[in-house]
Amino acid sequence: MQRVFNFSAGPSMLPLEVLEQAQKEFVCYGSSGMSVMEMSHRSQDFTDILEQAKADLKDLMHIPDNYEILFLQGGGSTQFAMIPLNLMNKNNTADYVVTGQWAKKAAEEAARYGKVNIVASSADTTFDRIPEIDMKNCNPDADYFYITLNNTIYGTRWTTLPETGNVPLVGDMSSSILSEEIDITKFGLLFAGAQKNLGPAGVTVVIVRKDLLGNAMDFTPTMLRYDIHAKNDSLYNTPPTYGIYFMGRVFAWVKAQGGVAAMQKRNEEKAAILYDFLDQSKLFRGTVVKKDRSLMNVPFVLPSEELNQEFIKQAKAAGLVNLKGHRTVGGMRASIYNAMPKEGVERLVALMADFEAKH
Numbered sequence: 001m002q003r004v005f006n007f008s009a010g011p012s013m014l015p016l017e018v019l020e021q022a023q024k025e026f027v028c029y030g031s032s033g034m035s036v037m038e039m040s041h042r043s044q045d046f047t048d049i050l051e052q053a054k055a056d057l058k059d060l061m062h063i064p065d066n067y068e069i070l071f072l073q074g075g076g077s078t079q080f081a082m083i084p085l086n087l088m089n090k091n092n093t094a095d096y097v098v099t100g101q102w103a104k105k106a107a108e109e110a111a112r113y114g115k116v117n118i119v120a121s122s123a124d125t126t127f128d129r130i131p132e133i134d135m136k137n138c139n140p141d142a143d144y145f146y147i148t149l150n151n152t153i154y155g156t157r158w159t160t161l162p163e164t165g166n167v168p169l170v171g172d173m174s175s176s177i178l179s180e181e182i183d184i185t186k187f188g189l190l191f192a193g194a195q196k197n198l199g200p201a202g203v204t205v206v207i208v209r210k211d212l213l214g215n216a217m218d219f220t221p222t223m224l225r226y227d228i229h230a231k232n233d234s235l236y237n238t239p240p241t242y243g244i245y246f247m248g249r250v251f252a253w254v255k256a257q258g259g260v261a262a263m264q265k266r267n268e269e270k271a272a273i274l275y276d277f278l279d280q281s282k283l284f285r286g287t288v289v290k291k292d293r294s295l296m297n298v299p300f301v302l303p304s305e306e307l308n309q310e311f312i313k314q315a316k317a318a319g320l321v322n323l324k325g326h327r328t329v330g331g332m333r334a335s336i337y338n339a340m341p342k343e344g345v346e347r348l349v350a351l352m353a354d355f356e357a358k359h
């Protein structure tokens with residue numbers, strides 16, 4: 001059975017080299033005589049895996065010492081609750097920018113714990129852009145300011161971060177972590193579920209400034225307190241050990257590719273192949289405002305639903321799978337995360353050109 005080019009939005013393609021290495025280490029890890037899955041999370045072998053993963057991420061993202069790196073469970077969605085529970089602790093209010101379904105869900109969850117102020121939204125144009133922020137709408141007393149850096153479903157991304165002054169910026173980077181350089185010092189907290197750019201589903205990375213810890217709401221469940229996880233070095237309870245191991249291997253792979261700057265360059269090249277084609281095509285059309293285009297998720301449409309269906313069918317037959325767009329946008333979406341080789345994008349564009357010539 002041959003591997004396909006998997007354009008899924010998540011879980012998504014992983015680097016083949018890492019899959020093969022994990023396969024080699026699957027039954028016996030190093031000299032431990034056992035699989036990582038069978039190891040105590042308090043063993044020396046696992047401690048080394050966890051510490052190395054943390055050190056590599058710190059290195060890759062240039063994370064300063066005044067930040068904690070946590071490896072948690074519950075996916076990106078649990079962060080939608082953990083963030084307000086832990087950070088809405090001074091004035092019980094936060095600013096949110098709604099740029100898609102994930103931002104909307106985050107805002108709705110936060111509204112269960114405090115006052116949510118929607119600073120801006122692009123819902124009225126089906127989230128085809130990052131909306132302009134009018135500083136007049138921002139609350140200088142907000143406990144934090146929340147954005148989704150890359151909007152997986154709609155294919156938009158923030159290219160310039162909002163200036164939030166003393167209000168800590170909180171970012172969901174689930175679908176773009178390690179895909180482009182980011183100034184972590186601009187953030188109070190940044191998080192990402194693993195299953196788009198980092199590894200298998202099950203582990204969530206949280207990077208949080210230490211001074212923001214320790215003031216969770218009284219009724220916050222212990223497992224949802226950042227300070228508890230920080231104090232226990234992500235080992236308060238059994239962490240998702242295999243996910244952490246695998247993610248660590250992905251960190252090492254990104255380092256071997258030349259780090260985040262090199263990944264970004266490669267991602268820009270990959271995305272440009274698709275966007276350049278879309279810009280000159282008379283049949284295919286990108287759905288996003290040019291200046292806000294994502295490097296990771298590229299939605300596009302054909303003039304009719306029949307043509308969309310036909311294209312997705314032909315792509316599948318050619319080994320280019322999971323191109324169906326999100327139901328709220330329709331058409332196609334090509335997710336081209338770090339692990340998608342340039343060849344996958346070239347093959348997709350070649351098929352699009354061929355399809356256009358025949359229609």
Ligand SMILES: *Cc1c(COP(=O)(O)O)cnc(C)c1O
Nearest residue numbers: 075076077102152172174175193
């Ligand atoms: C996938 C995704 C999520 C949700 O992640 P889960 O791990 O399924 O909870 C949240 N935010 C963004 C931007 C995503 O792409």
